[in-house]
Amino acid sequence: MRERAITFGKEKNLVGVLTEPDVNKRLKETPCVLMLNAGILHHVGPFRLHVDMARHLAEQGYMSFRLDMAGIGDSLSVKGAGYDEDSVIDDVGMAIDELQRKKEITDFVIMGLCTGAANAHKVAVVDGRVKSAAFLGGYAYPTWRFYIKRYLPAVMDPLRVKNALLRMVRRVFGKPVNDKQSIEMPEDFGWWELPAKNEVHGDLVKLVDRGVDLLYIYSGEESEVYNYQGQFQQAFSSIDFNGKLKVIINEEADHTYIMAEDRDRLISQLTSWLNKCYK
Amino acid sequence: MHPFYFGNSDKQLYGVYNPPRSNDLSDAGVLLCYPMAQEYMRCHWANRQLVNRLSRAGMHCMRFDYYGSGDSAGMTSDADIAQWQSDVNTGLTELKDISGASKVSLVGLRLGAAMAATAPVKSHRVRKLVLWDPVVSGSLYLDSLREMHKSLLDRLKLLHKNRKQQHLHGMEEIIGFRCSDRMIAGINSINLLEITEFSAAEIFLFVSEQRPEYEQLREHLQSLGLLKDYQIISSAGEWNNLYKVEDALIASEMITIINNELTGK
Numbered sequence: 416m417r418e419r420a421i422t423f424g425k426e427k428n429l430v431g432v433l434t435e436p437d438v439n440k441r442l443k444e445t446p447c448v449l450m451l452n453a454g455i456l457h458h459v460g461p462f463r464l465h466v467d468m469a470r471h472l473a474e475q476g477y478m479s480f481r482l483d484m485a486g487i488g489d490s491l492s493v494k495g496a497g498y499d500e501d502s503v504i505d506d507v508g509m510a511i512d513e514l515q516r517k518k519e520i521t522d523f524v525i526m527g528l529c530t531g532a533a534n535a536h537k538v539a540v541v542d543g544r545v546k547s548a549a550f551l552g553g554y555a556y557p558t559w560r561f562y563i564k565r566y567l568p569a570v571m572d573p574l575r576v577k578n579a580l581l582r583m584v585r586r587v588f589g590k591p592v593n594d595k596q597s598i599e600m601p602e603d604f605g606w607w608e609l610p611a612k613n614e615v616h617g618d619l620v621k622l623v624d625r626g627v628d629l630l631y632i633y634s635g636e637e638s639e640v641y642n643y644q645g646q647f648q649q650a651f652s653s654i655d656f657n658g659k660l661k662v663i664i665n666e667e668a669d670h671t672y673i674m675a676e677d678r679d680r681l682i683s684q685l686t687s688w689l690n691k692c693y694k
Numbered sequence: 695m696h697p698f699y700f701g702n703s704d705k706q707l708y709g710v711y712n713p714p715r716s717n718d719l720s721d722a723g724v725l726l727c728y729p730m731a732q733e734y735m736r737c738h739w740a741n742r743q744l745v746n747r748l749s750r751a752g753m754h755c756m757r758f759d760y761y762g763s764g765d766s767a768g769m770t771s772d773a774d775i776a777q778w779q780s781d782v783n784t785g786l787t788e789l790k791d792i793s794g795a796s797k798v799s800l801v802g803l804r805l806g807a808a809m810a811a812t813a814p815v816k817s818h819r820v821r822k823l824v825l826w827d828p829v830v831s832g833s834l835y836l837d838s839l840r841e842m843h844k845s846l847l848d849r850l851k852l853l854h855k856n857r858k859q860q861h862l863h864g865m866e867e868i869i870g871f872r873c874s875d876r877m878i879a880g881i882n883s884i885n886l887l888e889i890t891e892f893s894a895a896e897i898f899l900f901v902s903e904q905r906p907e908y909e910q911l912r913e914h915l916q917s918l919g920l921l922k923d924y925q926i927i928s929s930a931g932e933w934n935n936l937y938k939v940e941d942a943l944i945a946s947e948m949i950t951i952i953n954n955e956l957t958g959k
Contacts, residue, residue, distance in 0.1 A: 418699065418706070418765070418767070419699065420697035420698050420699060420708065420765075421697075422695075422696070422697065430695070430697050430710075432697075432708070432765050455739070455942060456738075457738050458765075459735075459764050459765055461735065461940070462732070462735070462870040462871065463763075463764070463770060463871075466764070466765060467769075488738070488742075489695065489710055489742070491695060635853035635854060636853060638853075666853065666854055667850070667853060667854040667857055668853075669849075669850060669853065671940060673846065673850075673870040674850065674860075674867070674870060675860070675870060675871070675872050676860040678870075
């Protein structure tokens with residue numbers, strides 16, 4: 416396996432690390448996997464996810480490129496400010512140009528977690544060189560079954576109804592709310608603004624028409640927005656994905672796969688999917 | 695900004711070199727020594743900001759990843775403290791070779807401070823050593839990490855009540871990073887209060903809050919005649935706060951203080 420740091424882009428302001436398998440392991444005619452920034456974390460990925468993933472994929476014969484968008488990680492912003500989400504399509508486009516030129520690769524897989532998933536979606540829609548896309552904690556849209564699964568248990572549980580009412584009463588009278596049954600969890604699940612569903616519907620139709628393989632993986636911490644197997648297909652029930660869609664839920668995992676075991680599982684899932692698509 | 699790999703071919707290290715962004719030919723260089731594990735993720739942005747300031751002020755700067763961390767070769771479980779101390783030396787050698795700088799300083803943040811303080815770099819004649827929120831006692835540091843890890847597992851049980859910690863022989867997982875027994879032993883052995891020979895003759899201790907161990911280290915460095923400055927600069931460290939584990943460190947004032955100290959402004 417070989418790793419090289421590459422500076423690229425019109426202004427030579429962008430940085431990425433290319434991981435190449437040993438020559439005798441390299442799979443012919445396989446795509447290069449592009450790993451986009453997760454939020455504002457740099458190309459190493461949350462808890463070194465992208466590094467571990469890249470090296471595991473290299474053992475399987477895949478090349479990969481983990482990169483920083485302009486203004487994030489080791490990449491500089493040419494506009495002087497910081498991260499500019501409008502430049503994502505351009506930045507990834509330049510990465511693809513560079514890899515096509517340097518390595519004569521024609522096909523690409525794009526992968527992203529959190530805002531990386533949203534960016535991967537944007538790039539996949541407009542860049543025909545993307546043949547497959549993996550979205551970790553990507554877009555999710557509710558269905559009637561999602562709402563039932565989410566709210567019915569609370570409504571049916573007398574103890575939870577009683578506690579909820581007690582909390583309301585205590586708040587009204589300005590008393591402290593002391594719920595010993597739960598550990599306080601931060602409420603910040605809002606990782607991006609969800610595009611209108613019909614817009615994403617149109618995007619998915621374009622991707623399906625191009626024959627793009629799609630992988631959506633949701634973690635347990637995303638159960639606020641995705642809570643059952645089949646939700647994605649039901650949300651977009653009018654689209655025939657032609658067997659090109661796979662959805663996985665990792666119930667035990669949190670949004671950024673903190674635990675090493677969860678990351679191992681995620682990497683294994685991604686690799687299996689790639690092998691199904693390309694081996 | 696120049697990213698590159700350097701060092702032994704079987705233990706390649708990743709580094710980023712930032713040349714001075716002024717027209718003056720500079721002879722001064724700074725090597726940044728990163729924290730470990732989840733603190734590495736938190737601090738990357740702050741370190742990048744520091745490097746930007748220093749290179750604008752005319753310094754050759756280099757950031758690097760220890761073996762088994764970041765983009766450097768090796769799995770996380772391959773890392774150990776002795777290797778990391780050696781990597782600091784390798785990093786300094788590389789900085790001097792690629793930049794021509796002969797007057798070098800070290801800035802270490804958290805465990806990186808302990809690495810910078812104890813690395814075998816005597817031959818480099820390091821001018822200044824900045825210890826930023828240093829890990830003073832490895833055993834205290836491990837205790838706090840383990841407590842956070844336990845809280846993390848409790849939190850994850852809200853997602854899946856039967857969630858258990860995976861146990862692998864010869865390794866301990868701490869907030870997402872598998873550490874070998876060798877690494878744990880190395881961290882445990884860190885105690886800056888027992889060191890009498892540091893990597894530089896001028897040491898600057900800058901901390902984001904008052905803690906007993908920082909006070910003890912201040913007194914220790916003063917007794918050795920090495921402490922040049924000690925400041926408490928309130929900034930969002932909160933290293934023991936589980937909910938900050940993935941928050942980027944914002945430390946503008948600290949960065950200004952360090953920049954001013956190293957550039958003489």
